[in-house]
Amino acid sequence: MKTTFAVAAVAAFVAVSGPAHADNMVFSSWGGTTQDAQKAAWASPFTEKTGITVVQDGPTDYGKLKAMVEAGQVTWDVVDVEGDYAAQAGKNGQLEKLDFSVIDKSKLDPRFVTDYSVGSFYYSFVIGCNADAVSACPKTWADLFDTAKFPGKRTFYKWSAPGVIEAALLADGVAADKLYPLDLDRAFKKLDTIKSDIVWWSGGAQSQQLLASAEAPFGSIWNGRMTALAASGIKTETSWEQNITAADSLVVPKGSPNVEAAMKFIAMATSAEPQAALAKATGYAPINVDSAKLMDPETAKTLPDQQTASQVNADMNYWADNRDAIGEKWYAWQAK
């Protein structure tokens, strides 16, 4: 009964999109410079090699993805999603199992491989700073939470996702290997101490704007955005101290009409060269362990995979299991 209604609701969307042909497939990602880079580094060589056209779509929208799967009218074949969402959707039966006879996982960073997903690229929340605007840049998460030593506004990611809660706990002295299960009460208590000094960013471009204009001269930023900011001529400082990593993942929605092409596409996207090309273009790290060798050492140095000594892994499985509960508390705390 429910499905029938859902079909009606999605009918319009599907009618417009039409069924995908066998010789093309649809890739959905988040748009912007990252998707441009994915198109250049992955889709173009894939089409050249296989003759399969890759139609770009997006932005990724979990609500839309769920609607497609439930209605049995899937128009996306490969989707770039966040790691914790991939873990959750896999468990909820919304994704196709990946075919590891096509995708070679022996060279992929095992932190980002599950039965239903492989990493797309991986990023770190780092402590970014506009060095022109302040006399000293914070180096650690504790610094970023220290308004006496570092007065002024600081910026953090607005949504409930791995990163900010971990940063608060690390700042409060929790050891990196004792983060999970997350002590939410302790994290919110720590966040309370700087709440009035936080300016939230909800998208990557906004985080750059806040830093560049010195509206919030420092904060917790995706490392790729710091690379881009440095390239734009602003004097920046990035601290990799306890950089918190999470990965985007590639998944195939259950019922995708082009599963075979999708597997081939993922195999290509995660192979060494396309991963290196994407890393060069975005400043995010490759998940293929052979990619670093293909890059010039200067570029490779700026990526999260060279910062593993001080790296903290956000636990995607923990987040997948607790997404809803954390989200509820997160928005309740924000709205207070």
Place this chain on the structure above:
Amino acid sequence: MSTYSDASGAIAPLPKVRRATGFGGVLPALAFVTIFFIAPVAVLLLRSVLEPVPGFGNYAQLIGSATYLKIFANTFIVSGLVTVISLLIGFPVAWALAIMPRRLTSVIFAILLLSMWTNLLARTYAWMVLLQRTGLINKMLIGMGLIDKPLALVNNLTGVTIGMTYIMLPFIILPLYGVIRKIDPSTLQAAALCGANRWQCLTRVLLPLAMPGMAAGALMVFVMSLGYFVTPSLLGGTANMMLAELIAQFVQSLVNWGMGGAAALVLLVVTLSLYAVQLRFVGNQNPGGR
């Protein structure tokens, strides 16, 4: 005679044909409304009472949580503020437009429409750049020596109100302009001749006559504000989150459609009841009505 019978013969079947095309014309519209409005709303309603478990748990959770109640309150406070300020600014503008020379009117209309056609996101970002602590407005005020510390104009209620009012102004100016233009200037002259002062002319003649336009514009702005997403999300702080943001969180990020559906339905019911109230209100104000 034959001409007459011919004519009568041609006229006789007309009403039948008219009725047939009339009904046929309504069918596609009905189908459209069913597919694009009623069916999705029905799905939403079903989901809100079926997921994750059947019952009214989602509604109980919405009403029982202080957080969600605060978000409802925020939504109404911001929408109310935006409506009142839009009216206060929009009325004089519409009045000026109605009485100024034609050529000037078209220039101002062109500016109004251009601003409406500019991408919403671009306009919102522009306000962000203008209003922030290191932005143009604060720099100017500091440069003029009026303040010595930047004002907090954005990421709070002030920012949302300014941004949303700016975007809503055309929606209140246009209907008001239409109504004010239709007011016969001689009614004001007559009032003045009968001894009304300027204030009485405004409150007892002009405002009552403009009331349908004010009500229509205010309702439009209020209802549009209730569902606003982009501007509050970018210019507001987290403490004044509005309902649309909450729904987006439920649907897109948390994939909790039960709660998202419940919140969306509450918004829909509130909007429709306001509309019903408004219809009555405008009906009473319209002297020719009913």
